[in-house]
Amino acid sequence: MMRFPGPVFLCLHCVCPFETTANWSGWSEWSMCSKSCDGGLSNQKRRCYGNINCAGPGPCSGYLLNDNARICNVHNSVGSTSAVREWSPISEQTYPCFVLCHDLSGNTPNEIKTDKEDGTKCSSAENFYCIQGECKRLGCDGEVWSNKVIDGCGVCGGDGSKCSTNATRPQFYWQLDWSPCSVTCGTGHQESIIHCMNSRTKRRTMDYFCDREIRPSDLTGECSPSDCPPRWEISSYGRCSVECGGGIQRRNIRCVVGTGRANLITVGSYQCPDPIPITEKACNLNFCPASWQTGKWSQCSVSCGIGTQTRSLTCVKFPTHGIEINVSHSECFGARPETTRACSLEACFKEFFSVPSIVVDNSTFLQTQRMKKVYLNVGGKAILLPKQPVKIRCVVKNMDSRLIFWTKDDRLISVSPYKRVHVTPKGVLKIKRTDPNIDKGTFTCMAGIEKASTYITFQTKKKAVKVAKSMMKHVLQEVPSLDKPQSDKIPGSHDHLRSLGGNSSTLAEYMVSDWSACSRSCGAGVQTREVTCGVFSDKFIKIVSVKHCEHQKKPVNIKKCLLQDFCPQWDVDKWGECSVKTCKKVGKAVQRRAVYCTNGNGTVIRRSKCQNVPVPTGSRECDNADCKVEWITSKWTKCKPHCTPRGKKFRSLSCVWKRTQKFAYSQCSSLPRPQAWKPCKSNCKKECHDHSRYCSLVGRLKMCRYETFREKCCQTCKRVTE
Incomplete structure (x- = not known):
């Protein structure tokens, strides 16, 4: 417990919240530094003479701040071996009893806390002073957090009974108490609780009995029940390191402990409770979609003139980050990059100053109604109705059109105008009346070494209308109805082509196919659809390059899908x-x-x-070293056959595991195999009988001396010998 004597009060360049009077002494000189090393404080003092209520120049607003810069400057160039440092207070501080300083030179540590000198006035309310870095209330007896106040008779802690008989104490007065601290550990706050008290009963009464003009102001004080234990401070996870294929998200953790006023310092992680929070986790585990990957272009196939270049094309998938595998081309979406292109080197013959080039119209033409004549440009594909007149133009730059010739499936087409299919003098292919059985195939225009082809096929009118209606269901803008009559003329991309009035790009609209099935039956997958640009009329549909639809926003052709969250x-x-x-x-x-x-x-x-x-x-x-085998045998059988000197005995052999005696089958092949049989003799008594009707003759002729006769005529020979 700390005491301060009255009527002397300590001030550090602060102002006192009372009416001004002329009873302050001048400021003293700065005292010596409170420490000889490692940073300290010096102060100035002045004395208040006479009345206990010090006078000042005017009322203080909020907490009374000290000379923060001077307090931080005491740490400059601390120690004889330390580097030169310059400490400055952190801006916008509202701490009444300590100053946070940071090092302008950028060394570590770069932040320190310095307590203000004990006895510094720290609140506009009465009797609040700094004690060991905290703002605490002192009673009139000098005790910290003492509730003693001067009574109406001027006695510290008095009850007003020592006043003169002429003085009277009010019956009702204001009493100030404090609420519990807002926190159980660390630095919190507590609010003042002001009650109206009855001086006679010493009990709380209604507020209107007390004089509101002298009611004390509401106060907020700082409190610190105890220090908080170290804890983990965890930041949010950052962005995933990759967008697909499996990445890592990271977050920062540190073990911190509070030092009051929400100030945290980092301490050793061993001081925080277990377990240590994880700092990394997996993210974006979905497979990356397959994509096209092209190789470098090869050298030109010729050393002069016009040739070709090729390059490799693969469809690549990245199942996990950093791993690349080649997959089927069907798994790649989007436009397929070209693998062949023309290349032009120096002309082989100096007299040729320009190279012929064919203007190719890579569009798809679908006829839905009969037309007077179908006009096409070479290139792409045409799906026509049977018995339809057709003209296909081959526009060649830098070459006389009379030098153009055509082939059908690599067979030269005649130039005779009397033929049903022939080439005109201007190089136009003309089919007077198409025959699906003959005209289905590839028609190729040849101009020098340049060539371009149109593939023609046929379908019925019923099927063509059905396909057209199905396609127009997916057109993004309103298009002409198939039932409204329009021109037979087909829009093209060049001035010499017959057009459908104005620029054909103004007639083109985007068309999309149905979404494909989800690429995966579970987990995150993708759906795709084909986006094309088309020109529509009541008699045909022409699929053209997407550049003709640039006036519209292109629809998306791929989207994510999820049929079910989890995969088996x-x-x-x-x-x-x-x-x-x-x-x-x-x-x-x-x-x-x-x-x-x-x-x-x-x-x-x-x-x-x-x-x-x-x-x-x-x-x-x-x-398992205990997996060992052995042979086991059964008992020997009796000698077989019976009554023979050359019989055999047998026994069974089994290969088993030593520990379990279970059959091991062929595992004993490396062990010596025990004998499964052995020879034996079977001695047995035979019954004595005659086996021939001539045995009586054998006895009379004394033939029993021969073994053969003894065996055949045993009974006779036995009787003879007896």
Whole structure:
């Protein structure tokens, strides 16, 4: 507990909130620095003579601030070995009892906190002073947070009973208390609570009994119940490192501890509670869509004149960031880059000053109604109705049109005007009346070494109208109806072509196909559609270059899709024990694990749902030195056949695992195989019988001395010998 004597008060270049009187002394000299090293404070003082209420030049507004710059300057060039530093207060500070200083030289640490000198007035309210960096209230007895005040008789902590008999104490007076601190740790605030009290009953009463003109002002004080423990300060995750293919998001964490007034300092991470928050996580795990990738152009195929250049074209997918694989061209969307282009080198013959070039119209023409005559430019594709007159022009620059010739499927077309299909003197291909059985195919215009082709095919009127109506359902702007009559003339891109009145680009509109199915049945995928530019009339539809639709905003041709959030996938348990019960080979056993199908979030579903996903292996070999084999044998059988001196005994052999005695089948091939049989003799008594009707004769002729006769006539020979 800290005490301050009265009537002396300490001020540090502040003003006192009272009416001015002439009872202040002058300021003293600056005191010596409070520390000989590591930064300290010096101060000035002045004394208040007489009345306890110090007079000042005028009322203070808010907290009374000190000379912050001078307090920070005491840290400049601290220590004999330190680098020169220049400390300055951080701008816009409202801390009453300490100053935050930062180092202008950029060294580390670059921020320090310096407490103001004890006894500095820190509030416009009475009796609030700085004590060890905190703004605290002092009672009239000099005790910190003491509630003692001077009573009406001028006695500190008095109850008004010591006044003279002529003095009277008001029956009702204002009493100031404080609310609990707003925080349980760190630096918070507390509000003043002002009650109207009855001096006789010492109890709270209604506010209107007290004089409102002398009611104390509402106050807010600072409080610090205890220091807060260290905690983790976590920033938000930053952007993903890649847009697709699997990236990383990062965030910053640090272990901080509060030092009051919302000021945080970084401390060692070991001081913060476990677990340490993660700083990275995976993001954008969806596959990157496939894209076209082209190689470098080759050298020109000729050394002079007009040739060609080629380059490789692959469709590339990046399943994960940094990994590139080639896939089928069908997986790439967007325009297919060209792989062949013409190249022009120095002319082979000096007399040729310009190279012929064919103007190609790469459009698709779809006829829906019969026309007097169909006019086409060479290039692209034409789908016509049968029995239709057709003219195809081949516009060639830098060449006489009389030198143009045509072929049909690589066969030269006649120039005779009497033929149904022929070439006019101006190089125009003319078909008087198309025949689908003959005229379907490729017609090629040849101009020197240049050539361009138009492919012609046919379909019925019914099918053509059906296709046209289907196409126009997807046109983005209103187009002429197929039922309204219009001109037979076909718009083209050149002045010499017959046009549909004005620039054909003003008639062109974007047309889109239906969206494709989602590229993936689960998870994030994409849908695509074809975007084309077309000119429409009641008799034909012409698909032209998209440059003719530049007056419109081009529709999107790709969008994301999601049929279901999770994809079926295989999940596995941990590998089981490498046990002798699952021995497979000598020194090798089998480990197994459970394999089951889940929907991606851990829920087990039918195995058939994962049939399109490669199944992880559920077993594998493992090393087990106890997987050993041995031969076991059964008991020997009796000697077979009976009653013979050259019989055999047998026994069964089995290859088994030593530990479990289970069959090991062919695993004993490396061990010596025990004997499965052995020879034996079978001695048995035979019954004595005669086996011939001539045995009586054998006895009389004394033939029993021969073994053969003894065996055949055993009974007779036995009787003879007896």
